[in-house]
Amino acid sequence: MRRIIDKIPGAPPAAACYDRTVSRRRTVQGSIFISVSLLLVGVLLAFSLAVYDYASNIARERFSETLSSLSKSVLANLESQVGEMNRLGLTLVYSQVFQDLYMRHLALPRIPATEEELIGKLKNTEALIEICDTILGPNQAAPQLNVFDLRGEMIGSGFYSRIIERDVRREPWYPEVEAAGGESVLLPPHNDPLLEDSSVIVKGKRYISLLRSFQDSMRSTQGVIEVKQYCDTLFGELDSLCGPSASIFVVDSDGRLLYPYDGHRAAGGELLALSRKIAPGTIFTGSLPGRREPQVIAAAASKGLGWVVLMGEPAAGLSTSMMQYAVRIAAITLGAILCSLVASYFIARRLTVPIKALHAEIEGVDIGNLDEVSSGGRTKAPGEIESLRRAFHEMRLKLNDSIQEAVSLRAHEKEAQLVALQSQMNPHFIHNMLQTISIMAEEGETAPIQGLIANLAKVLRYASSTEDRSATLGMETEYASCYLAAMRARFGESLEFVVDVPEGMREIRVPRLIVQPFIENCFKYVTANRPPWRIELRGRAADGRWEIEILDNGPGFPPEALADIGERMVSRERGGAGMPPLSISGMGILNSYERFKLAFGSSSLFEIGNRAEGGARVCMGASNHG
Amino acid sequence: MADRKFTYAVAEDEERMRDYLSRKVGELDPNFHFVASAADGEEAVEIVERYIPDLLVTDIKMPVLDGLGLVGRIRDTNADMRILIVSGYSEFEYARRAIELGVDDYVLKPVDQDALRDTLRRIRIRLESSAGLVEREFGLNAIGAREEELVKAIKVFLQESYRQPYSLEKLASKFGCKTAYLLRLYNKITGSTPTQEVIKLRLEKAKRLLVGHPELEIKQIASAVGYQDPLYFSRIFKREVGQTPTGFRDSMRRA
Numbered sequence: 099m100r101r102i103i104d105k106i107p108g109a110p111p112a113a114a115c116y117d118r119t120v121s122r123r124r125t126v127q128g129s130i131f132i133s134v135s136l137l138l139v140g141v142l143l144a145f146s147l148a149v150y151d152y153a154s155n156i157a158r159e160r161f162s163e164t165l166s167s168l169s170k171s172v173l174a175n176l177e178s179q180v181g182e183m184n185r186l187g188l189t190l191v192y193s194q195v196f197q198d199l200y201m202r203h204l205a206l207p208r209i210p211a212t213e214e215e216l217i218g219k220l221k222n223t224e225a226l227i228e229i230c231d232t233i234l235g236p237n238q239a240a241p242q243l244n245v246f247d248l249r250g251e252m253i254g255s256g257f258y259s260r261i262i263e264r265d266v267r268r269e270p271w272y273p274e275v276e277a278a279g280g281e282s283v284l285l286p287p288h289n290d291p292l293l294e295d296s297s298v299i300v301k302g303k304r305y306i307s308l309l310r311s312f313q314d315s316m317r318s319t320q321g322v323i324e325v326k327q328y329c330d331t332l333f334g335e336l337d338s339l340c341g342p343s344a345s346i347f348v349v350d351s352d353g354r355l356l357y358p359y360d361g362h363r364a365a366g367g368e369l370l371a372l373s374r375k376i377a378p379g380t381i382f383t384g385s386l387p388g389r390r391e392p393q394v395i396a397a398a399a400s401k402g403l404g405w406v407v408l409m410g411e412p413a414a415g416l417s418t419s420m421m422q423y424a425v426r427i428a429a430i431t432l433g434a435i436l437c438s439l440v441a442s443y444f445i446a447r448r449l450t451v452p453i454k455a456l457h458a459e460i461e462g463v464d465i466g467n468l469d470e471v472s473s474g475g476r477t478k479a480p481g482e483i484e485s486l487r488r489a490f491h492e493m494r495l496k497l498n499d500s501i502q503e504a505v506s507l508r509a510h511e512k513e514a515q516l517v518a519l520q521s522q523m524n525p526h527f528i529h530n531m532l533q534t535i536s537i538m539a540e541e542g543e544t545a546p547i548q549g550l551i552a553n554l555a556k557v558l559r560y561a562s563s564t565e566d567r568s569a570t571l572g573m574e575t576e577y578a579s580c581y582l583a584a585m586r587a588r589f590g591e592s593l594e595f596v597v598d599v600p601e602g603m604r605e606i607r608v609p610r611l612i613v614q615p616f617i618e619n620c621f622k623y624v625t626a627n628r629p630p631w632r633i634e635l636r637g638r639a640a641d642g643r644w645e646i647e648i649l650d651n652g653p654g655f656p657p658e659a660l661a662d663i664g665e666r667m668v669s670r671e672r673g674g675a676g677m678p679p680l681s682i683s684g685m686g687i688l689n690s691y692e693r694f695k696l697a698f699g700s701s702s703l704f705e706i707g708n709r710a711e712g713g714a715r716v717c718m719g720a721s722n723h724g
Numbered sequence: 725m726a727d728r729k730f731t732y733a734v735a736e737d738e739e740r741m742r743d744y745l746s747r748k749v750g751e752l753d754p755n756f757h758f759v760a761s762a763a764d765g766e767e768a769v770e771i772v773e774r775y776i777p778d779l780l781v782t783d784i785k786m787p788v789l790d791g792l793g794l795v796g797r798i799r800d801t802n803a804d805m806r807i808l809i810v811s812g813y814s815e816f817e818y819a820r821r822a823i824e825l826g827v828d829d830y831v832l833k834p835v836d837q838d839a840l841r842d843t844l845r846r847i848r849i850r851l852e853s854s855a856g857l858v859e860r861e862f863g864l865n866a867i868g869a870r871e872e873e874l875v876k877a878i879k880v881f882l883q884e885s886y887r888q889p890y891s892l893e894k895l896a897s898k899f900g901c902k903t904a905y906l907l908r909l910y911n912k913i914t915g916s917t918p919t920q921e922v923i924k925l926r927l928e929k930a931k932r933l934l935v936g937h938p939e940l941e942i943k944q945i946a947s948a949v950g951y952q953d954p955l956y957f958s959r960i961f962k963r964e965v966g967q968t969p970t971g972f973r974d975s976m977r978r979a
Contacts, residue, residue, distance in 0.1 A: 529812035530738070533834035537744045590739035592763070625737065628764055628787050628955045 127450035131442055138438035146431040153423045161416050162381035165396035169409040172336055172346065173398040179332050180403055183308040183325040184282050186240055190233045191312045191323055199226045200245070200321070208249050223253060223261045230255030241300060242293060242326035248319065256326070258296040266322050275309045275322055283309045284350065284403065287329045287359030304329040304359050329359045344411050345386050345393065349373065351404030373397040373406040386410040452483045456490065468498035503696060507609075510693045514611040517686040518561035534588045550587045553580040561611065568697075571637065571646065572604030574613045578635050581617060592629030599637030603644055606722070609693040615686030616648040616716045623714060624652030632713075645703060645719025654708030663706060667691055694718055729754075730851050732779035734761040735768035735794060736810070737786045741833075745781050745810065752837065753844040763959065765789025765797075770960075772798050773892050773919035776911055777805065778851050784811040784818060792818070795825045801892065801903045804858045806847045810835060862905050864912045874899065875913045878906070882918060886925040887950045892918060926950050927964055930957070934973040942969050 190196050202222050210216035230243045234256060242256035246266035253261045266272055275283045285307040293300045308325040328334075336346050336357065348357035353367035365387070376382045376397040386393045386408070393410035400406075531554060538547045560577045575597060582595040617633065624631040632651040637644065655663070666688050687706070694704055698720035705717045732749055736742035746761045759775040762768035764787040772780060780798070784791035795807055809822055812833040822830055828850065829843045859865060878899060895918055896903040911917055926949040933945045940948075946957035946969075961969045 525814060526812040529814075529833045533812065534738075534740060536834045537740050540744075588738050588740065592737070592739055625785070626787055628953065628959070629737075630955075 127446045130446035134442035154420045166379045169396045169398040169407045173407045187323045187325045227255045227259045240327045244324040246322040286354045333357045347408040349406045513689045518611045553584045556580045569610040571606040575599045594632045596634040603637045609697045612690045620650040624650045648716045651713040654714045729757040730778035731759045732756045733777040735782040752841045765794040779806045781808045886922045935976045
C-alpha cells in the first residue's frame with residue numbers, strides 16, 4: 099500500500115490522504131442525522147400546516163357560524179319586538195270597541211259647537227285613550243300609541259295621553275304610509291318633542307315608530323295608527339348580546355341606519371350595499387364605520403321587515419384565536435422537532451457507534467494481531483452491522499490463515515532449499531564425488547567425467563536456484579535423475595535406479611525440491627543393506643489423479659523413525675510450530691510433506707511407509723486440477 | 725627382510741573406490757601385496773580372519789557393519805594388524821573413535837596420493853618393527869604335538885559343522901582358547917585359517933549342489949551351506965570361484 103503510494107509522484111503520505119478523504123465526506127452519523135432530521139422536520143411541518151389549516155378553517159367556520167347565528171338571533175329578536183308593536187296596532191285597529199269609538203269620534207265635529215258636543219267629545223276621547231291604554235296593557239308594551247285622524251287631530255295614549263291638533267297629512271312620513279295602503283311602515287329612530295315634554299322619564303329618548311293606516315269597510319283610509327317604541331327597548335339587548343368588541347348595525351331596506359341610533363353618522367346605504375355582498379351564514383372581511391381595524395362581518399336580512407343586521411367583530415379577534423392556534427401548533431411542532439432531532443441523533447448514534455467501533459477495530463488491525471479474536475460477544479449493534487462485524491472477523495481470520503500459509507510456504511521453500519543445499523554441499527557428498535572424479539581421471543575416463551560433472555552441475559544449480567519458486571514434475575524428475583546418475587558413478591553396479599515418470603505428467607506444477615529429500619532418504623537407509631541397491635522413482639496418472647512413488651529395496655524406515663515422522667506430521671498439521679528437526683534428512687521429509695499439503699490441500703495423498711516385500715515407500719499424489 | 729611383502733585387504737562399499745584402493749596401495753608402496761577386498765563390514769571381518777592381512781584399508785560408511793564397527797570386531801583378534809581409514813568424513817567424532825580403537829591412520833577422501841604414500845611408508849615402518857612380535861607372544865616358534873592335535877580337532881569340527889552359523893569367536897570359545905591365538909596357531913600349522921577352511925568347505929558343497937541339484941534355488945543352496953544371506957553367498961562365491969553361482973551352474977551344465 100505504502101509502496102504504491104510512494105510511487106505516485108507528489109502523493110501525500112497515506113495518513114494525510116486518509117484524513118482528507120474523511121473530512122471531505124460527511125460522516126455516516128452526520129448523514130443519517132441530517133437526513134432523518136430533515137425528513138422528520140419536513141413531515142412535522144407539513145403535518146402542522148395541515149393541522150393549522152384544518153383548525154383555522156374550523157375556527158373560521160365556527161366564528162362565522164357564531165357571528166351569523168348571533169346576527170340572526172338579533173334579527174329574530176327585532177322581528178319579534180316589531181311584531182309585538184305590529185300586534186298592538188292591529189289589536190287596536192281591529193277591536194270593535196275602538197272602531198265604534200273611533201267612528202263616534204269621527205262623527206263628532208272636530209270643533210265642538212255645543213257643550214254637549216264638547217262633553218261627548220271629551221268622553222269619547224277619554225274612552226279612546228282608555229281603550230288604547232288597555233291595549234298597551236298594564237306593563238306598557240309600548241310607551242306611546244297615537245291615532246291620527248285625517249281631520250287634523252291626533253289622539254295620544256301612553257306618556258302623552260290627550261288629543262291634539264295635528265294634521266297627519268303634513269307629517270313627512272304620511273305619503274309613505276298612504277302608499278303602503280294598510281301595511282306597516284317603520285320609522286327610523288327619531289326624537290319626539292311631544293313626549294320629550296310630557297315626562298322626565300322619557301327625556302332624550304329616541305323612538306322607532308310603526309305606522310299603519312287603517313281603512314273602513316269601503317277601503318277608504320280612516321286614519322293612521324302609530325306605535326312608538328323606545329329604541330332602547332328595541333335594540334337594548336343588542337349591546338348585551340354581543341361583546342364590547344362587536345359592532346352591530348341595523349339598516350332598513352331604504353338604507354336608513356336604524357342602529358346605532360344615537361347620533362351615529364354611518365352611511366346606511368353603504369352598509370346595505372355591503373350586506374348584499376355577504377351570503378347568509380358566511381362572513382366577510384371588510385371595514386365597518388367607526389372601526390379602524392378590519393372587521394369580520396356577518397349579515398342577516400329580514401324579509402318581513404326589510405331590515406338587515408350587520409354584525410362585525412374585529413378581524414384581529416379571529417386572527418388572535420388563529421394565532422393562538424398557530425402558536426400552540428408551532429409550539430407542539432417545535433417540541434416534536436426537538437424530540438425528533440434528539441431521536442434521530444440517537445438513531446444515528448445507535449447506527450454509527452457500532453460502525454465506529456468496527457472502524458476502530460479495522461484501524462487497529464495489523465499483521466501482528468490478525469488472529470486476535472475481538473472481545474466479540476453480543477453488541478447492541480443492529481443485525482446488519484453485527485453481521486458485517488462478524489464477516490470482518492472471519493475475513494480477518496482467513497487473512498491471517500492465508501498470511502500464515504504464505505509465510506509458511508515461503509519459509510518452507512527456503513528450508514527446502516537449505517536442506518537441499520546442505521545435503522549437496524555436505525562435505526561428505528562433495529568429497530566422495532571428488533574422489534570418484536579423481537579416480538575416473540586417473541583411469542582416463544574423460545567422457546564419463548564430463549557426464550558426471552554435467553550432472554553434478556545440474557544438481558547444484560537446481561538446488562541453489564532462487565529464480566522460480568514452483569517447479570514442474572519434469573524438472574523434479576530431471577533433478578532426481580541427475581542425482582541418481584551421479585550416485586551411480588560412485589557406486590557403480592551396486593546401485594540400480596529406475597526413473598519412470600510418464601511424459602504427460604511432466605508439466606504438473608509441484609513445489610520445488612519436493613522429491614529430492616525422499617531420494618536422499620533412500621540412500622540413507624538402502625546403503626545399510628548389501629547391494630544391489632535399487633531406487634525407483636515412478637509416476638502414475640489415472641482417473642484425473644496423479645501420483646509419484648519413491649521406492650527402495652533397503653531395510654525401510656525404522657519403526658521409531660516412522661513413529662517420529664508421524665508424530666511430527668500430526669503436530670505440524672495441528673498448527674503447532676513443530677518440534678525442532680532432529681536431522682537434516684528428517685527435516686527434509688517434513689518440509690516436503692508440509693509444502694505438498696500447502697500446495698495441494700488436505701485432499702492430497704501423502705504416504706510414508708515400508709513395503710511388504712521390504713524397503714521404504716513414499717507416495718504422494720493429488721488430483722489433476724488442484 | 726627388506727624384500728618381504730606385507731599383505732593388505734580393502735573394505736569399501738563403493739566399487740570404483742574399492743578397486744582403486746586395491747590397486748593403488750600396491751602401486752604406491754610395492755612392499756604391500758593385495759590379498760582381498762570386501763564390499764561391506766561383515767565381509768571384511770571374514771577376509772581379515774581368512775587372510776590375516778598386515779594392513780586393512782577401510783571406509784567408514786559401509787553396509788551391514790560400518791568401518792568403526794568392523795575395527796571393533798577385529799582389533800582384539802588382530803592386535804598387530806595395521807588399520808588405515810580412508811573416509812569422506814572429517815568429523816572429529818569419527819577421528820576420536822578411530823583413535824580409541826587403535827586405528828593407525830586416517831586418510832581423507834579425495835585421496836591425496838602423496839599423503840597416502842607417506843602414510844603407507846609410516847605403516848610399513850611400524851609393521852617392520854613389530855614383525856614376529858605376535859609369533860613370539862603366542863610362542864608359536866615352538867609347536868608341539870599338543871598344538872597339532874588341537875588344529876586337527878578344529879579341522880574335524882569344521883568339517884562336521886560348516887553348515888552351522890560360523891564365527892571365529894565361537895570356535896575359539898569352543899576350544900577354550902583366545903581367538904587371536906587360535907587363528908595364529910591354525911595359520912602357523914596349516915598355512916590357512918579356520919575361516920578359509922569353512923569357506924572352502926561351504927563353497928565345495930555349494931558347487932556340488934549347484935551342479936547336482938539344478939532344481940535348487942541359489943537361496944536354498946546358500947542356506948544349505950550356512951549362508952543366511954544369499955547376496956552375501958553370491959558375493960563370496962564370485963570372489964572365491966571367479967563366477968557367480970548362477971554363472972558357475974550354467975558353465976558346468978554347458979561343459
